[in-house]
Amino acid sequence: MSDELFVVEDLTVTTSTGRGPVDVVKNVSFTVGRDETLGIVGESGSGKSMTALAVLGLLPRGARTSGSVRLDGTELLGRSDRELRPIRGNAISMVFQDPLSSLNPYYTVGLQIEEMYRTHRGGSRKAARQVVIEALEQVRIPDAGRRIDQYPHQFSGGMRQRVMIAMALCCSPSLLIADEPTTALDVTVQAQILELLAELQSTTGTGMIFITHDLAVISSIAQRVLVMRSGDPVEYGTAEQVFSDPQHDYTRMLLDAVPRIDDEVAS
Amino acid sequence: MTRYVLARLGGVVVILLAVCLFTYLIFFKLSPDPAVMICGKTCTPERIDSIRSVLGLNQPILTQFGEFLRGIVAGRDYGAVHCPAPCLGYSFQTNESVWSMLTSRLPVSITVAVGAAVLWLLAGVIGGLVSAVKQGTWWDRTAMALALGGVSVPNYVLALVLQYVLVVKLQVLPFPSAPAFGDDPVLWFESYLMPWVVLAVGYACLYARLTRSNVIDTLSENYYRTARAKGLGGALIMRRHALRPALTPIATIFGMDFAGLLGGALITETVFGLNGIGKLAADSIAKNDQPVIMAVTLLAAFFVVIGNVVVDLVYTALDPRVRVVSA
Amino acid sequence: MTLLQVQGVVKEFSTPGALGRKSTFTAVDDVSFDVELGETLAVVGESGSGKSTTARIAARLLEPTRGTVIFDGVDVTRARGKELARFRNDVQVVFQDPFSSLNPRYTVERIITAPLSYQGIKPAEGYRAAAQELMERVGLNPDHCQRYPAQFSGGQAQRIGIARALAVNPKLVICDEAVSALDVSIQAQVLELLMRLQAESGFSYIFIAHDLAVVRQICHRVAVMNQGRIVELGTREQVFGDPQDDYTRTLLAAVPRINPEWDAKRRQRKVTL
Numbered sequence: 001m002s003d004e005l006f007v008v009e010d011l012t013v014t015t016s017t018g019r020g021p022v023d024v025v026k027n028v029s030f031t032v033g034r035d036e037t038l039g040i041v042g043e044s045g046s047g048k049s050m051t052a053l054a055v056l057g058l059l060p061r062g063a064r065t066s067g068s069v070r071l072d073g074t075e076l077l078g079r080s081d082r083e084l085r086p087i088r089g090n091a092i093s094m095v096f097q098d099p100l101s102s103l104n105p106y107y108t109v110g111l112q113i114e115e116m117y118r119t120h121r122g123g124s125r126k127a128a129r130q131v132v133i134e135a136l137e138q139v140r141i142p143d144a145g146r147r148i149d150q151y152p153h154q155f156s157g158g159m160r161q162r163v164m165i166a167m168a169l170c171c172s173p174s175l176l177i178a179d180e181p182t183t184a185l186d187v188t189v190q191a192q193i194l195e196l197l198a199e200l201q202s203t204t205g206t207g208m209i210f211i212t213h214d215l216a217v218i219s220s221i222a223q224r225v226l227v228m229r230s231g232d233p234v235e236y237g238t239a240e241q242v243f244s245d246p247q248h249d250y251t252r253m254l255l256d257a258v259p260r261i262d263d264e265v266a267s
Numbered sequence: 268m269t270r271y272v273l274a275r276l277g278g279v280v281v282i283l284l285a286v287c288l289f290t291y292l293i294f295f296k297l298s299p300d301p302a303v304m305i306c307g308k309t310c311t312p313e314r315i316d317s318i319r320s321v322l323g324l325n326q327p328i329l330t331q332f333g334e335f336l337r338g339i340v341a342g343r344d345y346g347a348v349h350c351p352a353p354c355l356g357y358s359f360q361t362n363e364s365v366w367s368m369l370t371s372r373l374p375v376s377i378t379v380a381v382g383a384a385v386l387w388l389l390a391g392v393i394g395g396l397v398s399a400v401k402q403g404t405w406w407d408r409t410a411m412a413l414a415l416g417g418v419s420v421p422n423y424v425l426a427l428v429l430q431y432v433l434v435v436k437l438q439v440l441p442f443p444s445a446p447a448f449g450d451d452p453v454l455w456f457e458s459y460l461m462p463w464v465v466l467a468v469g470y471a472c473l474y475a476r477l478t479r480s481n482v483i484d485t486l487s488e489n490y491y492r493t494a495r496a497k498g499l500g501g502a503l504i505m506r507r508h509a510l511r512p513a514l515t516p517i518a519t520i521f522g523m524d525f526a527g528l529l530g531g532a533l534i535t536e537t538v539f540g541l542n543g544i545g546k547l548a549a550d551s552i553a554k555n556d557q558p559v560i561m562a563v564t565l566l567a568a569f570f571v572v573i574g575n576v577v578v579d580l581v582y583t584a585l586d587p588r589v590r591v592v593s594a
Numbered sequence: 595m596t597l598l599q600v601q602g603v604v605k606e607f608s609t610p611g612a613l614g615r616k617s618t619f620t621a622v623d624d625v626s627f628d629v630e631l632g633e634t635l636a637v638v639g640e641s642g643s644g645k646s647t648t649a650r651i652a653a654r655l656l657e658p659t660r661g662t663v664i665f666d667g668v669d670v671t672r673a674r675g676k677e678l679a680r681f682r683n684d685v686q687v688v689f690q691d692p693f694s695s696l697n698p699r700y701t702v703e704r705i706i707t708a709p710l711s712y713q714g715i716k717p718a719e720g721y722r723a724a725a726q727e728l729m730e731r732v733g734l735n736p737d738h739c740q741r742y743p744a745q746f747s748g749g750q751a752q753r754i755g756i757a758r759a760l761a762v763n764p765k766l767v768i769c770d771e772a773v774s775a776l777d778v779s780i781q782a783q784v785l786e787l788l789m790r791l792q793a794e795s796g797f798s799y800i801f802i803a804h805d806l807a808v809v810r811q812i813c814h815r816v817a818v819m820n821q822g823r824i825v826e827l828g829t830r831e832q833v834f835g836d837p838q839d840d841y842t843r844t845l846l847a848a849v850p851r852i853n854p855e856w857d858a859k860r861r862q863r864k865v866t867l
């Protein structure tokens with residue numbers, strides 16, 4: 001299995017709260033191949049975001065990790081900030097869950113993408129600006145040339161989300177971790193963005209971890225699915241297995257609870 | 268935006284007028300009769316009366332106040348003496364024009380304030396930043412303990428101790444004399460060094476604590492995490508994603524502190540014998556020299572009120588969320 | 595009875611352009627709608643079409659460029675002081691980005707009970723118990739009431755916002771993507787809570803969402819927005835059953851569905867079990 005792009009083995013995350021340590025992620029293991037998408041679904045508060053943050057060494061103060069996280073065979077867990085810097089945003093990039101608070105209110109959206117691009121790729125500001133405009137156009141931000149100089153609070157919720165996606169894509173990472181990247185998008189824009197991601201995957205071979213509550217989206221883009229509940233990985237398998245023959249009660253319950261647009265509403 | 272600025276300046280004028288009136292009433296009504304004070308020891312009732320009429324003291328208080336205001340704007344006459352605008356009257360003690368007393372001493376106070384501000388900003392911000400980044404280490408704890416102590420050391424104690432040690436005992440610095448910069452830059456610097464340090468210490472401690480807590484808050488912001496996730500590091504991430512958000516609120520506090528200092532550092536200037544506005548204030552209060560007290564008070568109020576407006580305008584420039592006003 | 599009337603609301607944002615020239619951008623363009631007492635009006639539509647802006651205007655968090663907002667028969671567009679305070683008590687908002695709307699320096703207990711103390715209401719059982727009860731209702735662990743927002747997950751933070759909005763028995767709750775970060779089972783629980791409160795206390799909701807299945811579940815009427823305008827407004831049955839506008843049709847057609855083959859297999863298995 002050494003040719004897998006990304007491997008997580010027995011990842012455990014322990015946070016310290018006022019009342020002693022709590023394991024918020026317990027023995028999670030999964031792999032993501034090149035050009036492959038892993039969907040992570042699960043209860044709210046089950047440790048999905050914590051798993052993602054642990055990969056990049058971005059956990060909150062006082063959190064500890066154990067296990068193994070490898071990208072192309074290189075261990076990432078326990079590396080120092082300095083060692084991780086060239087990887088972050090470059091080899092592995094991340095779309096955060098809460099876009100408004102995840103963007104710096106004091107700088108324009110353009111600058112916040114540009115600084116990342118130039119950190120990894122160098123080049124002049126002018127050249128970077130062109131790249132940023134293209135990245136914004138790619139995620140369907142209308143009038144990108146003007147929008148690039150606006151501040152995050154001047155964007156709509158869904159546009160901010162798309163800014164996060166554009167940012168994550170602009171250095172062509174080998175692994176993209178997207179934490180609920182489409183919750184604020186209407187279904188048509190969502191479809192466009194998913195298409196964009198799929199296209200990118202097929203051309204650059206990017207592996208993707210897609211965290212979402214939208215099981216319909218997962219079923220359409222993921223090859224493998226991990227279901228989590230209060231820190232535990234309750235089910236892990238191919239998308240077809242999980243959706244057509246769920247083994248765990250929680251997964252069944254989740255699938256039953258999905259509101260369906262086609263069903264007659266009982267009123 | 269222009270409309271906003273104009274409206275604010277209108278507000279400033281109203282506030283300054285109110286401060287004027289209030290100060291005027293207090294000093295000219297509640298304190299001893301100025302005519303008696305000017306008249307001195309060899310005084311006759313006739314002289315007092317003539318002084319009264321020259322100063323306009325026999326008129327109703329609001330008329331007097333109107334005259335005072337007119338004097339500032341257009342100048343006024345005291346008997347045969349013409350006091351050109353801006354006229355703040357004459358010192359009861361020395362008969363000097365109050366306006367020229369202010370203007371001759373203002374440069375000293377400004378020098379003291381600017382030098383101290385540079386010192387305390389540098390020390391406070393750098394100290395606070397390093398403490399925040401090294402949160403919980405011995406350096407953080409030592410620095411913060413010092414800062415806590417530093418705030419509570421009274422200015423005059425520090426001034427006297429410094430003066431005793433550096434000037435009297437070690438003789439490494441001259442006694443402050445406020446020479447002009449052009450005459451002797453070295454002496455100028457040596458003279459002002461102690462006042463700067465004395466004034467800066469308290470503020471620096473305060474700013475270090477403020478900076479530290481603001482930076483620590485910022486380091487736990489989601490956008491700082493994003494910046495780390497982007498692979499940023501070193502000076503860039505500190506400057507853009509930690510310091511800029513942390514310092515913006517401090518900039519406004521700084522504006523007010525600095526404006527307050529421009530009105531004179533009473534204790535420091537007095538202890539070091541620097542002829543600034545602060546010492547002028549102390550002297551005039553000691554001798555009950557009312558026109559001077561009045562002028563010094565107005566000047567301080569002026570700086571604070573203007574400082575307030577400048578701070579607001581600067582804040583709108585610094586925070587994009589406030590800056591972009593909708594149509 | 596009509597609780598809220600939004601009439602001809604326009605919102606222009608000006609952005610300073612080159613050489614001091616200002617360009618204006620119309621985010622909301624002549625939008626009008628009513629919300630009846632005890633009704634849920636859903637607002638759906640394109641990302642960036644002005645839904646949040648409209649919601650903020652209806653909640654008087656933003657001044658409209660033109661148009662009026664009438665609440666309970668009173669024009670509140672320019673309300674101030676006491677009148678505004680009363681309006682603020684009656685109208686609560688759940689914001690789209692949960693973390694940005696929670697003060698990071700306050701404990702959850704303080705955040706949730708803030709509307710209570712703001713109105714000077716002292717719950718008989720005390721603030722702690724009131725906060726814990728609300729937390730429990732939205733599926734949060736009440737033992738966590740002394741934690742700070744940063745110690746919660748995205749979906750948990752969203753529920754803190756919901757609990758805060760429900761603390762004071764408002765007449766109108768504006769939910770801007772209020773359940774988007776919740777897993778389907780907790781989402782169902784929260785929706786149930788909202789509907790029960792509506793049945794018991796007659797709350798009205800403006801419910802902004804992208805998940806059309808959820809919208810279909812809880813709303814009475816739907817407004818569809820596109821590029822700052824309402825392009826279609828009708829009852830749930832009309833809009834979902836017989837959409838008139840092209841944009842509405844595109845929207846409905848794009849709703850993602852679980853792979854029908856897999857879904858059918860699973861149901862099959864369930865039945866045979």
Ligand SMILES: Nc1ncnc2c1ncn2[C@@H]1O[C@H](COP(=O)(O)OP(=O)(O)OP(=O)(O)O)[C@@H](O)[C@H]1O
Nearest residue numbers: 015024044045046047048049050060745747748749
């Ligand atoms: N800074 C922190 N300190 C302590 N506990 C935390 C902290 N941040 C999150 N947690 C806890 O860790 C658990 C997992 O959080 P995480 O953000 O990974 O959930 P999630 O699966 O992403 O949920 P959601 O779908 O709601 O975003 C939650 O129960 C949360 O309360």
Ligand SMILES: Nc1ncnc2c1ncn2[C@@H]1O[C@H](COP(=O)(O)OP(=O)(O)OP(=O)(O)O)[C@@H](O)[C@H]1O
Nearest residue numbers: 154155156157158607621641642643644645646647
């Ligand atoms: N303060 C502001 N300054 C300038 N433009 C703004 C401001 N707030 C919003 N806009 C613009 O107004 C438009 C509508 O934004 P709004 O947030 O209402 O959209 P939305 O329908 O809520 O979208 P989403 O579903 O993505 O959240 C967007 O184009 C946005 O960029």
Ligand SMILES: [Mg+2]
Nearest residue numbers: 049097747748
């Ligand atoms: Mg999460």
Ligand SMILES: [Mg+2]
Nearest residue numbers: 156157646690
């Ligand atoms: Mg919105």
